Amino acid sequence: MTFSVSHVLTAYVADLLLGDPPSWPHPVRWIGRLIEKAEGVFYLDSERKSGFSTVLEPDGASDGRLRVLGIAFWMAVLGAVGAVVTGALLVCHLIHPFPAALLGVWIAYTCLATRSLYDESAAVARALSAGRLQEARRLLSRIVSRDTGHLDEEGIWRALVETVSENLSDGVVAPLFYLALAGPVGAVVYKTVNTLDSMVGYNNERYRDFGWFSARMDDLFNYVPARLTAVLLLAAGTLWGLDLRRGWAVLKRDARKHKSPNAGFPEAAVAGLLGVQLGGPGVYFGRAVEKPSLGDPLTVPDERAFRHTTRLLFTVSAAAAFLAALARALWG
Template identity: 55%
Template structure:
């Protein structure tokens, strides 16, 4: 099933209005529970690296198969309901793949604590958003972490879901969320997941290859729309995006850094180990709370441009088949 243009727009608006309230049923949370249970079945940390890799592939295939099957069954049931219920179900399913409002909400808790000069609370709130250790971060590095995670999440939390909803309908959107959620839960290069999570991490790299680059271009467009340094965004993205070990994260991060004239990257601590990330951008402007608020403006404008693009893709498909 392909999404109609108005269904995509309705899902986007619903995400802006409702966000991710805990009381509302949410398939991505169900996917998270499924991943936990599947990992308990497949993951044996004492097994050889080869067996762990094979188990990780089987784990990944099972989760994707179950999510895809459940989505197709749900959509099939919807087609037998009255049209208004069918449309409501499809819009709800698409809406649950988007994270614009929740990304703003969760990051704003950190910003509010910084505004109140409550560094310990800011570290605690940031720890819910990022995998890096936050216990000893000072204000500048907290802001840097905020800007980095929001800019990267523009791709995997907004642009990528809209892209896959446009090209693959609810099935495409939900499978993408399964792939992305597995990476966020097991795709780490630590002792526990180095081998078991290897395939999940590589699959996420493949799934995000196009959306990450698209996100960088859309961030340049958003910078132009907001009167920011779009030329700098384009230049820094082209210069610095491929410095990152990740094949994808550098594109939205570098574009955002260039648009705001800030420098991202540097030393982070993950699971007790210091990791030096490459520097992205130039240290023209200070990393203060103003940078975070500018990043939020960029995020919303980029999400709108991504919506326009996804609706255009859906409309083009509708015209082609109709």
């Protein structure tokens, strides 16, 4: 089936209007359940049958058998999702192009997260502005991986700016990028790669080797979108009267300081545009982690910085949707 300009824009507008109602069916939740089932086959069952241990050696050496299982697991999940979505679209298309178009638009819409990213972060901001610090910490814990129980107001504002900046790439620009390249199948394959990383791509005892390939492939799939997001952020910052020169300088200086090869690009761009410092020490899963600082502490992250960040979110998402639609028009 052809996924046209109108399909891209319809999916984008649907995301803006509807967001992600928790009671509605969602492919990403189904993908998450598939990943859990597949992990039980490739990790737990294989461990019992082969009898090998998943405990890391004292010297930290990699376990090659777990890495091979992790690669097979990644390929099986991705292949299953791609085959099911492609098959469903083809079957609908054989019936009539209209249900195929509806299914394609629905799949594309569920892969986008502009509205849900705003809704979740704005709920934290409202609680914090009203002085409900404990509620703000609780709501923030739903959208970030760090421990939030010790954060003060400034720490919460900083975490909000960071998570909106980073997830602007993962949740908006990257799905639109792959939607432009390969239609709904491309978008849902990207979301599968991203979900695999979020579920098994951890550098801990259990997943260091088994999730290694999932983490590396997520880095690969996000390489171009993260840098595209940074460029779009600088352009959007110019429209809103923010400091383009400082944004570009901080992006060049700090983007590669981040442990992730991609997350530092949108975060550094926003830090430079707003004149705030992101990153720094944090607590993750009960363990203190020293993250590099991005940007300069010219001002403290506050409600004003969050408002600027949400403006950048909507401006960049609209620009990315326009570029995706344009790419589909040229591709078609």
